[in-house]
Amino acid sequence: MRIRATVAAVSGALALAAFAMPAAHADGSASSYRAEAAKMLGTSGKTAYTGSAPAAELDVSFSNFKIASAIKVGTTNHVSTTVTYTLTHGAGVDITSGDFATGPLIYKGSIDNPDNMLFGNKAATCTATTSTTASCKGLIDIYPAESPYEDEGYELLNSDAGTWSGGALALKYNNEDSTLRGGLGTTKLQRYSKLTVNASPEPVKKGKTVTVTGALTRANWEDNKYHGYTLQSVQLQFRKKTSDTYTTVKTVKTDSAGNLKTTTTATVDGYFRYNFAGTSTTPAVKATGDYVDVQ
Structure with a gap:
């Protein structure tokens, strides 16, 4: 009840x-x-x-x-x-x-x-x-x-x-x-929170720029939709293809719509993801890693 x-x-x-x-x-x-x-x-x-x-x-x-x-x-x-x-x-x-x-x-x-x-x-x-x-x-x-x-x-x-x-x-x-x-x-x-990631271009030449975008959203209990969680710190993380461990590349803040965008340099094949640590009102969430082939 x-x-x-x-x-x-x-x-x-x-x-x-x-x-x-x-x-x-x-x-x-x-x-x-x-x-x-x-x-x-x-x-x-x-x-x-x-x-x-x-x-x-x-x-x-x-x-x-x-x-x-x-x-x-x-x-x-x-x-x-x-x-x-x-x-x-x-x-x-x-x-x-x-x-x-x-x-x-x-x-x-x-x-x-x-x-x-x-x-x-x-x-x-x-x-x-x-x-x-x-x-x-x-x-x-x-x-x-x-x-x-x-x-x-x-x-x-x-x-x-x-x-x-x-x-x-x-x-x-x-x-x-x-x-x-x-x-x-x-x-x-x-x-409840959701987090997405997309790294491009794929494939990319070694030493070139990789652009990583995504969005952090959370449940709105008053209209039953998901809306962007604004001005939140989110970690961009990378895992080598040969490793099981992610390391933090940099910290990025969501914009006024909850979107994320940053760049980094391509070095080796691996996976990029965003990682949100959570707040008292919103749980932590990790995006599924997006693979980038570095040539």
Whole structure:
């Protein structure tokens, strides 16, 4: 389940209530799950939640939260990342009950007033390790080309790229008791990047100039297209035909459209590529080497 706050203030309790739907929906298809969550949150863009807050907190806590250090998200593909954590619960909490559910989440901003919050399509799977602890495994599901609301934009905004916090929740469907906790870990949500290279002429005479062009682009989550990543430092690298190792020739900056262009001198047969080290919002990427025959 994915939730974008539709007003500035969505408390943790209210966001959690979107997860607290009848058990039949918890095991249903992703589409019905999303539809129910969107209905409970309200789709007008003017109200965050139209139901009631959870009745009481469950006697549970979360620890050992583990998630990938970075999640690369493109323009259209569904992206899932696995989260594991330990659930500790009181003797009065039956985690095997049909009306109990728990799941991981990530959020941007604060847990009580999130700018955005992302869940998984289904609740986590938990295996009891002692009478009061369980090892849990769930997913965070991301659909960059979709929105859970009928009259709003995409699920992610470009400003969402960067560091997100991790959290988890537990709830009982029947009586709406629930617990939501944040600050369990961090991950980076990054705009997927692409990098191309073309070295010419091919073949080229030894000592002559080789022109190397390319482009660095990254996902735009607001129009589902790739656009140039401007004014970024990118390394031009070369690997001899007889070697497995690339060495850096020079550093070049992308222009206002994300394009790259530079020249170098042809010496021996080999491969040219561009190498981008990445930023907090955009992952590192290497172009596939382009072979040049030096005669």
